[in-house]
Amino acid sequence: MLSNSLIELDRAHLVHPVASYRGHEQQGVRVLASAKGATVTDARGHQLIDGFAGLWCVNAGYGHDSIVEAAARQMRELPYATAYFGLGSEAPIRLAAELADRAPGDLKHIYFTLGGSDAVDSTIRFIRYYWIARGQPQRDQFISIEQGYHGSSTVGAGLTALANFHTGFGIPFEWQHKIPSPYPYRNPVGQDPQAIIDASLAQLKDKIETIGPDRVAAFYAEPIQGSGGVIVPPKGWLKAMRNLCKEYGILFVADEVITGFGRTGPLFACTEDEIVPDFMTTAKGLTSGYVPMGAVFMADHVYQVIADGAGASAVGHGYTYSAHPVSAAVGLEVLKLYEEGGLLENGVKAGARLMAGLEGLRDHPLVGDVRGRGMLAAVELVTDKVAKTPLPAEAAPARRVFDRAWDNGLVIRAFANGVLGYAPPLCCTDDEIDAIIERTAKTLDQTL
Numbered sequence: 300m301l302s303n304s305l306i307e308l309d310r311a312h313l314v315h316p317v318a319s320y321r322g323h324e325q326q327g328v329r330v331l332a333s334a335k336g337a338t339v340t341d342a343r344g345h346q347l348i349d350g351f352a353g354l355w356c357v358n359a360g361y362g363h364d365s366i367v368e369a370a371a372r373q374m375r376e377l378p379y380a381t382a383y384f385g386l387g388s389e390a391p392i393r394l395a396a397e398l399a400d401r402a403p404g405d406l407k408h409i410y411f412t413l414g415g416s417d418a419v420d421s422t423i424r425f426i427r428y429y430w431i432a433r434g435q436p437q438r439d440q441f442i443s444i445e446q447g448y449h450g451s452s453t454v455g456a457g458l459t460a461l462a463n464f465h466t467g468f469g470i471p472f473e474w475q476h477k478i479p480s481p482y483p484y485r486n487p488v489g490q491d492p493q494a495i496i497d498a499s500l501a502q503l504k505d506k507i508e509t510i511g512p513d514r515v516a517a518f519y520a521e522p523i524q525g526s527g528g529v530i531v532p533p534k535g536w537l538k539a540m541r542n543l544c545k546e547y548g549i550l551f552v553a554d555e556v557i558t559g560f561g562r563t564g565p566l567f568a569c570t571e572d573e574i575v576p577d578f579m580t581t582a583k584g585l586t587s588g589y590v591p592m593g594a595v596f597m598a599d600h601v602y603q604v605i606a607d608g609a610g611a612s613a614v615g616h617g618y619t620y621s622a623h624p625v626s627a628a629v630g631l632e633v634l635k636l637y638e639e640g641g642l643l644e645n646g647v648k649a650g651a652r653l654m655a656g657l658e659g660l661r662d663h664p665l666v667g668d669v670r671g672r673g674m675l676a677a678v679e680l681v682t683d684k685v686a687k688t689p690l691p692a693e694a695a696p697a698r699r700v701f702d703r704a705w706d707n708g709l710v711i712r713a714f715a716n717g718v719l720g721y722a723p724p725l726c727c728t729d730d731e732i733d734a735i736i737e738r739t740a741k742t743l744d745q746t747l
């Protein structure tokens with residue numbers, strides 16, 4: 300039974316991430332108590348299918364004994380080992396090697412972090428170090444994309460282009476620039492894939508020329524924009540942007556914190572998009588959310604410049620928990636589940652069923668757009684399908700849709716702009732996918 304005192308304790312003491320503090324005080328917390336596979340159970344005993352895998356992270360699903368055992372074994376043997384002072388431990392070394400082995404192109408050097416925000420933050424520091432080592436210290440300008448999300452570290456938040464990550468903080472980011480999102484449903488150039496790609500290329504080119512080509516350090520892109528509302532660029536978009544950066548000699552960072560580890564099908568979305576970035580940032584599915592960890596993949600040609608630039612000096616960037624052995628042991632086991640355990644394969648099958656099911660909701664009067672790739676999808680709600688009128692933000696419909704879905708036994712992400720986000724665990728069965736669709740349909744009918 301959920302004790303009311305738990306809600307009171309939460310209200311009084313736990314500061315929640317990305318929340319309206321006053322709104323949360325009023326609503327009170329929903330407490331999750333346990334989970335197995337794709338099902339979570341709240342403290343009142345209400346069972347729900349987790350259509351969002353926690354926070355797009357529990358890709359393997361909940362309750363894998365082999366993951367728990369891997370963590371426990373590592374905790375018993377060696378719960379902590381620093382990677383400073385020339386020391387190390389087996390699990391992170393092995394995980395780095397396994398990841399490098401599977402990474403696109405020459406992304407052979409792995410820097411472990413605690414999550415996605417500090418993975419992005421680390422790339423910013425590495426990129427500055429790289430350009431200074433190459434004798435081009437003036438390259439200190441960074442470009443990202445409207446509606447992009449790259450975490451909320453003090454520096455990395457500047458690349459994030461969502462208003463509430465900036466409003467009220469008063470932290471200036473004059474060195475960070477944005478180009479419009481390649482949002483097919485709401486793109487001024489229409490939905491034609493080539494027109495969208497051409498528009499983005501022109502916008503990036505224009506931005507680089509305006510800043511000055513010799514001032515730009517790097518361009519950041521998510522293969523699919525997650526927190527901006529699961530915005531799926533046309534096929535060929537990522538490759539075109541990557542190639543333009545290469546032409547200008549600008550570093551290209553693919554932020555795969557959401558798309559990595561089977562979320563869109565393959566282990567990394569970059570593979571499907573046939574690109575090799577200079578950096579790739581990952582987290583979430585790396586450990587399937589069981590313990591915190593992120594990983595920066597660094598191209599060999601970048602690593603060599605930084606290494607030569609530093610010479611005998613230390614590159615002053617690191618955390619007490621860099622390359623944590625327990626997280627790495629979990630990462631190794633999760634990787635095994637993706638491959639030998641068939642999770643990637645199941646994710647592809649379940650993803651096709653999810654997309655087909657959501658496509659079946661297109662005719663619903665509230666559904667303006669359905670989009671996605673693999674087990675990453677969105678339904679965009681509108682009040683007028685022709686005018687594409689978004690749901691009114693002031694009426695907080697997103698919260699109501701979330702609440703109704705919850706009551707119907709489904710966890711989804713309801714973005715403030717009326718986009719419903721889906722990122723179920725890759726282990727979902729056909730019945731679970733079908734239940735996600737049925738519960739969504741019921742929720743939409745109740746929202747009319």
Ligand code: PLP
Nearest residue numbers: 414415416448449450554556557
């Ligand atoms: N980058 C992307 C693309 C993300 O989606 C996120 C989180 O959702 C982050 C970075 C930040 O990761 P974390 O929340 O683990 O700090």
